[in-house]
Amino acid sequence: MPKTASPLTDRGVINTKKRDKEYKLFDGGGLFLLVTPSGGKLWRLKYRYEGKERMLALGSYPAISLADARQRREDARKLLANGIDPGAVKKAQKQAQTEETETFEVIAREWHAKFTPTWTPGHALKLLRALERDVFPWAGNTSVKDLKAPELLAILRRIESRGVTETAKRVRGLVGQVMRYSVATGRAERDPSGDLRGALPTPPERHYAALTDPAEVADLLRAIDGYKGGLIVKSAMQLAPLVFVRPGELRHAEWAEIDLEEAVWQIPAEKMKTRQAHIVPLSNQAVAILREIYPVTGNGKYVFPSIRSTARPMSENTINVTLRTLGYDNERMTGHGFRAMARTILDEVLQVRPELIEAQLAHAVRDPLGRAYNRTHHLPERKQMMQKWSDYLDGLKQGAVALPFRAAQG
16 A cells, blocks of 8 residues: 655654755645755646646745645635646746736636636536637637737627627626626726626526426426436436426435435535525425435435446436436426426415525525525424415326416406
């Protein structure tokens, strides 16, 4: 077995002596202290990015203490977890200190690295990929002081020519965020993206396909119960309409977040689109589904693991692919559509108060004083709502008469 290095100590670093040749003292996680023949003590981090081994200089001791070096190691790990090379970030930050190299790409990468901890890993990667694909090749070397509206419009027109007007508008907003950061940090005088409002056609409004007619919902629920695939996928499909969380939140569900005795699922803030922790009350039917699958996946991390590796969650395409298998294409129903289904029927059929529905959907609901609701707001009422919703869906499957929509009532 490979030897495991003991972590360094402050006393050990202080007492380190120089030798005729440089040598390394390892702390773990790729962090080591390089001691030079002249007595210099240099912190270095060895890591791998895109399959290649790389080295990052973290500063010298004693200016950078052992605790500081460990913190920089953790910061680098977070960047790597989000698909970002910490060496490239450091280079961009260093270049940004010089006015002559304050290019859009340098500032954009600095902005991205600064705000990455506030985003989900998937969102952070999506933003970086959009910049690398659609902006950096044409404006990456342009100084943020010199980036003007016509240049930006040419970039957006290029995206629009691919037939993705919606993407062009998103990129305009993304460039605007970078430019406003440039203004705030004194590297640019203004944000030119605001000059392009109205310069692009408004894309047609997109809605996730969803079934909202109770009779059609009943057919879907019966089709899910009759699914002949594996238990993990079937259980995820059965749970999806009962909890109506976002598809990414469902597939990343962990057993450590779920209390079957208390019938509650607590989703941590870092997994939520709103970056606020969220509570999902579990109905009796939801608990029964989770108890059935627990003997299969309960020894692992994820409730719905990948079929290839229990260390990863279910694929993001699994729910939609299964819906297509059941005869529901993306024009009729999607995994995200379970949210619209619940929102519409809870409001129009079961006549649940809108603020309860919005709170359970984890939307940015605010009270009359403009304060955001916290995760426990209306929790007792939301528990009743979730049980009422599950009972209603059971009734649909069993052929109960569906209540009429409010709009159809006399």
